[in-house]
Amino acid sequence: MRKIGISEIEDIALGAALLGAGGGGDPYVGKLVAIGAVKECGEVTLLDPEEVPDDALVIPIAMMGAPTVLAEKAIGGNEYKTLYDMVSRFFGKKVYAFLPIEAGGVNSMLPIAACARLGLPLVDADGMGRAFPELQMVTFTIGGMSASPMALTDEKGNCVIFETITNKWTEELARAVTMSCGGSVSVSLYPMTGVQMKQYAVKNIVTRSQKLGEAIRTVKDSGSKTPEEHFLEFSGGFRLFRGKIVDVLRETRGAFNFGKVVLEGIGDYKGQSAYVEFQNENLTATVEGEILATTPDLICLVDTETFAPVTTDALKYGKRVLVVGLKCFDLWRTPAGLDLVGPRYFGVDTDYIPIEIRCKGGNS
C-alpha cells in the first residue's frame, strides 16, 4: 500500500503511454484529468493485488471509444460516481476498489481520477499489461470471466447496463451505444472478486508504468551508455527501426482509429523504409518488407530525442521516431490469448512469432 500523488501520476502517465503501444489515448489529456481530481480530492491509495480481500468486489473503470474523439469531447466529473452506483446497485454490494482495464495514456489515468473522487483505493493490476482496441481483449476473458454486467455512462448522464451471452457481444452492443453517444463513453466491466483479480490480472502494472515513466524522464542521465542503449535496457525493448515519418494514413471507422504510418530510415537505417499498421494500437511493424513484430507483442514508437512515447493520434509528418518492440504478458502467448489478440484476429495474415525469436540476432 502506498500513496499516489501528482509526481507519481506524471511518471505513470508517461510509462503507461509507452505500454499503450500507440493506443490508450493521449497521456496529456489523461494526466490532466487525474491531476485535477487529486488536487481537488487528495492522493490515492494504491493497493498491492495481494492486499485485496478475496471476496471484495473490484471493478475496472475505463473510457471506451476512439482516443481521437476523447481529445475533443470532455470527460465530466460525475461518470465515476454513476458507474459506482450502477454496479453497487446491480450487485447489492459496495465496490471495494477500482482498477485500470489497460495500460495507456488515458485508461491508466481515469481510474486514478475515479479513486480520488470517490475516496476508493486503486489496485495495482490491469487486464492487458498494454492497451488493446476491443473490450473482450483482456486476460479476464481467458480466465472465462464475463464482461457483464457492464455499466456504461456518457457525460450527458445516459446510463446503460449490458448483460450479454459472450464478451464479444458485450463489445458489439457497447460499441454501438458508444458511437451513438458521440464516440467516447465511460464504462465499468468485468466486475470481479478479489480472488478472480489475483488469479488473472496483470499484476503491478501501475508500478511498472511509473518506473518506466521515471526512466524515460531521466533517460539522459545514462552514464557511459547512449540514451538509446539506456532506454532499450530499462524497457527490455528490441530496436526495430529508427526513422522519419513520411506518411500517415488515418481513418476513424466504427469508433476505432485505423491507419498506417510510413517511415524513412535515418542513422543506421538510412536508405531503408518501414511501416507500422494500427487499429488504435500498433498491430505490426514491417521493415524492408519483413515483419519484425506483431500483436500481441507491444510495438511502440518513441521520440528519438526524449524517448517520450508517440501515440497513434500524435503521429505527424517529419517526426523522428524509434520503433521498439516489447514482450507481451505471458498469457497472451497461449493459444487462447492468440485467438483473442493474435495477428489473424486483426486481419493480418501471419502467424504470431514471439518478438525475441523474430528479432534473434538483431539489436538489444
Next chain:
Amino acid sequence: MRKIGISEIEDIALGAALLGAGGGGDPYVGKLVAIGAVKECGEVTLLDPEEVPDDALVIPIAMMGAPTVLAEKAIGGNEYKTLYDMVSRFFGKKVYAFLPIEAGGVNSMLPIAACARLGLPLVDADGMGRAFPELQMVTFTIGGMSASPMALTDEKGNCVIFETITNKWTEELARAVTMSCGGSVSVSLYPMTGVQMKQYAVKNIVTRSQKLGEAIRTVKDSGSKTPEEHFLEFSGGFRLFRGKIVDVLRETRGAFNFGKVVLEGIGDYKGQSAYVEFQNENLTATVEGEILATTPDLICLVDTETFAPVTTDALKYGKRVLVVGLKCFDLWRTPAGLDLVGPRYFGVDTDYIPIEIRCKGGNS
C-alpha cells in the same frame, strides 16, 4: 374483465393491423405467436384500465425494429420472462400486468403471447392508438413519463437496460443496439403505475381492434350498403383514393422501412394518380399532387375486395387497394403531440391539418 381466446385473437390481429396504419408488422406473424402461446398456456384475461390498482406496476411489451426483419428472424419464447425479470429486479416489485405499446399486427399480439406464457393479465390500453416508428412517440411522453428504465432482450439472450436523460436518447441508444442484434428485439419500456396508465393511455384499444377486425371479417354482410360504404361507416374512415399499385420503392435503413407506394386510379379514380410515403407507417397520402392526409392521422391501405389491411411490407405491384384516412387520438393533435409525430418531425414540409378538414366535402 373478460377472456381472450383464439377467435378474439384472430379479430384483434385484423383490426390492429388496420390501426397499424401500414406499420406494426405482419398480422399473420403476430397472430401465430399469440395463438401458439394461448394454445399452449391458456386464454388471457383482458382488464379494463379502471380495473388496474393505482399503485400496480404495469409495463408495455413490444418488438422493436424493422417489421420486414421480424418476418425472417424468429421470436423465441423466453424473451417475455426475461423482460419481466429485468423490470421486476430493477424495481424490486412484481409486474402486475402487461399492455401493448401500440396497435399493429405484431405489437398487439406479442403482449397477448407474453401474458399467456407468464399467466399475467393484459390491460385494454396502449400508448399510441395506432402504430408509430420511434419509441418516444407515445402518449406517455406527452404525459412527461420516461421510457426509462427500458429493458431490451434478443432471441439469443443478450440483455440491456437503458436509463436515459430523454426519451429521444432512449430511442437513439436502443435503436443502435437493435441494429447490432440483427434488426429486431423484444423490449419493455415506459414502466408505469396504474394511475399513470389511466391518465395517459389510449383506453380500450384492444376492444376497438377486435370490433374493427370482426367488422372487416363480416364486411360482406352489409345489407343494403356496398361493402365499401359499410367499411367506411364502421371504421369512421375517409376515402382518399382507390387504385392499383404500380410502383413500390423500398429501403431498409437504420432499422426502419422507408418507402413510397405509387397508385394508378381505378373506378371513380380512373385517370388519377396518387402516392403514399412511409417510414414503417404511412406518413402522407397525396392524390393528384394534393396532400389529403398526414401523420398523425391514420393512413390505411386495405384490399378493395376483402378490406383486409395491407401493411407496408406487403405492398406489391398490381394489388388493388382502397386508401382510407382515420382520425388519430385527440392527444396527438395538441402542440406537444404534433411536436412528437407531426409531419415536420418526419421531414414532410407541410402543416398538420386534421383529416376531417382536409377532406371536407369529400367522401364519407
